[in-house]
Amino acid sequence: MISRIDLRGDALPEGPALRDLLPRADFDVQAALEKVRPICEAVHHRGDAALIDFAEKFDGVRLESVRVPARALTDALEGLDPAVRAALEESIRRARLVHREQRRTTHTTQVVPGGSVTEKWVPVERVGLYAPGGRSVYPSSVVMNVVPAQEAGVESIALASPAQAEFGGLPHPTILAACALLGVDEVYAAGGATAVAMFAYGTESCPPANMVTGPGNIWVAAAKRYFTGKIGIDAEAGPTEIAILADETADPVHVASDLISQAEHDPLAAAVLVTDSVELADAVEKELQPQVAATKHIEDRIVPALGGKQSAIVLVDGIDEGLRVVDAYGAEHLEIQTADAAAVADRVKNAGAIFIGPWAPVSLGDYAAGSNHVLPTGGCACHSSGLSVQSFLRGIHIVDYTKDALAEVAHHVVTLAEAEDLPAHGAAIKARFGGAEQWTRDWKVPEGK
Numbered sequence: 538m539i540s541r542i543d544l545r546g547d548a549l550p551e552g553p554a555l556r557d558l559l560p561r562a563d564f565d566v567q568a569a570l571e572k573v574r575p576i577c578e579a580v581h582h583r584g585d586a587a588l589i590d591f592a593e594k595f596d597g598v599r600l601e602s603v604r605v606p607a608r609a610l611t612d613a614l615e616g617l618d619p620a621v622r623a624a625l626e627e628s629i630r631r632a633r634l635v636h637r638e639q640r641r642t643t644h645t646t647q648v649v650p651g652g653s654v655t656e657k658w659v660p661v662e663r664v665g666l667y668a669p670g671g672r673s674v675y676p677s678s679v680v681m682n683v684v685p686a687q688e689a690g691v692e693s694i695a696l697a698s699p700a701q702a703e704f705g706g707l708p709h710p711t712i713l714a715a716c717a718l719l720g721v722d723e724v725y726a727a728g729g730a731t732a733v734a735m736f737a738y739g740t741e742s743c744p745p746a747n748m749v750t751g752p753g754n755i756w757v758a759a760a761k762r763y764f765t766g767k768i769g770i771d772a773e774a775g776p777t778e779i780a781i782l783a784d785e786t787a788d789p790v791h792v793a794s795d796l797i798s799q800a801e802h803d804p805l806a807a808a809v810l811v812t813d814s815v816e817l818a819d820a821v822e823k824e825l826q827p828q829v830a831a832t833k834h835i836e837d838r839i840v841p842a843l844g845g846k847q848s849a850i851v852l853v854d855g856i857d858e859g860l861r862v863v864d865a866y867g868a869e870h871l872e873i874q875t876a877d878a879a880a881v882a883d884r885v886k887n888a889g890a891i892f893i894g895p896w897a898p899v900s901l902g903d904y905a906a907g908s909n910h911v912l913p914t915g916g917c918a919c920h921s922s923g924l925s926v927q928s929f930l931r932g933i934h935i936v937d938y939t940k941d942a943l944a945e946v947a948h949h950v951v952t953l954a955e956a957e958d959l960p961a962h963g964a965a966i967k968a969r970f971g972g973a974e975q976w977t978r979d980w981k982v983p984e985g986k
Contacts, residue, residue, distance in 0.1 A: 538825050539796075539808070539843045541818070542851045549858055555865040556916065562805045562847035564775045564915065569759035573730040577763055580734035585741045591731045598702040603735075604742045605707055605724040613713035624904070625676060625715055631907035632684040639926035640688060652942035655935040661769065663693035663744065664929060665736030667751030668712050670699040670728060673802070675752075676715035677904050681911050681924060682751050683719045689929035695743065696721055697735065699728025729753065733760035737768045750924060752911055771924055775915040776805035776847065779899055780868035780888075782859045782881070783812045787874035788895060789820035793828050795872060795898050796821070800842035801834045807847040809866065811859045818850045860884055867918035870899040887919045943969065948980065 542558065549555055579587040585603050593599045614622075641658040648654060666682040669675050679696065686694050696716055698708035707713065708726055716724050725743055727735050737760075739745030748769035749761065758773040779799035781792055796808035812818055829839055842848060853859045856875060863871055864887045871888035875881050878894040885891055889912030890902055903910045911924035947966050954962035967976040 538829070538840070539822065540846075540849045542849045544858070544862065545852050545854050549853075549861055552865075555861065559851065559862065559866050560807065560809060560847050560849040561915070562776045562807055562845065564755060564758075564805065566755060566758050566762055566773055566775075569755045570762055573756055573759045573763060576730045577734040577737070577760060580731055580740065581738045588725075588727050588731055588735060588740065592700045592706070592726065592728070595731075596700045596702060596706075596728060598700050598706040600700055600706045600726055602742070603725050603727055603740070605713065605726060607722055609707055610713050610717040610722060610724065613710040614717035616710065617714040621676075621711065622714070622718070625680065625718055628677065628680050628905045629684060629718065631905055632680055632909070633688065635907035636685045636688040636909070636926050639685070641927070641930055641932075649942050649945060651939035652946075653937050655937070656932050657935060658930045658932055660690040660692070661747045661929050661931065662691070663695070663746045663748075664691050665732070665743075665746035665749045666694065666696045667732055667749065667753055667757060668696060668698040668708075669751075669753050669757075670701065670709055670712065671754060674709040674711055676709075676711045677910065678752055679712060679715040679719065679721075681909050683716075683721055685909065685924055685926045686750075686929050687719070689926045691929050693723075693744075693746075694721055695723040695725065695736070695746065697725040697727040697732035699732075700726035729756040730760035730763075733757060733764060737764040748929070750911065750928065771911065771928055772913055772917060772921055773915075774911075774913075776807060777802045778807040778809070778847075778869040778914055779872065780809040780811060780863050780866055780870070781872040781874060782856070782863050783810060783814070783817055783872075783874040784856060784876060785814040785817055786876045787812075787814075787817055789817060789824045790828075791895055791898070792817070792821045792874060793824035795900075796843065796848075797825070797828055797832060797839060798898070798900050799870070800839045800848070801832070802838065802842075804838050804841035805845065805847060806838070806842040807845075808843055809849055809851060809868070811851045811853060811862050811866075813853050813855050813859060815852065818852060821850065856881060863888070864919075867913075867916040869912045869914045869918065870902065872897075872899060887916075889913045889918045889923050940969075951976075 588603045589600045643657040645655040668678045698712045700706045735743050736746040736749045750771035752774045761770040800806050800808050867887040869889040872892045873882045882891050882893045902908050909924045913921040950966050951963040967973050
């Protein structure tokens with residue numbers, strides 16, 4: 538059901554050579570880009586009419602309006618299962634606790650007497666958030682996108698999710714209910730690349746946004762790439778991933794269940810176990826069979842995901858080597874199920890989120906740990922972070938210098954401008970002290986400078 542990669546015995550290679558030995562799904566965003574280009578441009582030129590046509594083509598339903606009526610949000614919340622509502626409310630509460638602590642404050646640094654630099658943090662004015670609605674419904678993604686945007690102070694928040702023929706062209710009612718719980722009343726029935734294009738260009742019903750965030754399929758990723766530079770994006774999210782670094786102390790029942798939990802997302806989902814214990818590897822393989830047989834989405838998602846080239850059990854000589862492997866892999870979700878798991882986790886450099894020990898499975902982070910589940914995939918954890926309040930903030934430097942403070946450093950500025958062959962830069966300084974002739978005649982480097 539799942540392949541093995543044996544990296545024992547020989548010294549592990551460095552950098553890209555090690556990454557090339559590890560499993561990864563084929564995910565050609567560039568090829569998808571050419572297919573989404575005409576879709577995005579149709580939305581650009583035809584607005585809501587294009588969105589309605591694409592909803593009929595891709596979602597099988599003809600919309601009367603792309604904007605979801607306010608009453609539909611209220612009805613969805615009123616009809617929500619009380620247990621689901623309680624779970625969403627707790628998820629929101631915990632997410633707010635964590636993300637509220639990420640807020641940034643204005644800070645002023647006194648560089649010299651009379652010279653200061655202040656950094657203030659300003660939220661993005663308007664964001665478009667995306668909640669997928671293909672194989673599964675993800676109200677949790679509504680929470681993970683909306684909460685950090687709200688805690689950052691974003692004033693205008695809109696959300697899109699695919700139209701559902703089953704629900705008369707509205708997004709899934711649980712998505713709508715989550716929006717209502719969070720106080721988001723601007724919701725659109727738009728999916729995939731069309732939703733990203735709607736937010737990027739704006740349409741008759743939807744003003745353009747400064748930024749688009751949220752997970753999605755390859756078409757969402759391709760549309761984000763298409764609009765990079767025009768709007769801000771969080772990341773080009775690829776198929777979901779779990780990597781588990783485990784030793785002989787790990788429970789194979791837990792490990793197998795956690796691999797399966799990610800595999801049920803998508804046939805391209807990656808499930809990777811890195812271990813120095815052949816006995817654990819054998820036990821996990823044995824556990825996979827009955828657990829897979831007892832669950833849902835077996836043939837369309839789990840079996841192809843576990844059996845695909847993106848999933849494997851990777852055997853290593855020890856935990857040190859295992860750490861090198863998981864750092865090279867840079868998993869979206871990384872579980873550490875080893876002896877002294879916290880100390881091992883502290884040595885990890887590359888991961889979207891780290892889950893320590895047997896009682897912190899990825900499923901907890903997906904819903905109710907308080908952490909964010911919109912995380913970098915495809916190895917991007919080596920340079921990118923998950924969604925946070927910081928994602929929606931812009932740091933702006935405010936420079937405030939007196940004449941004396943500028944005079945104290947002016948000769949350095951002029952020197953560097955001339956070294957870069959940008960004399961007008963230096964002239965802008967000289968102009969403040971009588972111009973070039975007076976500068977040449979009178980200017981002296983301050984003593985000791």
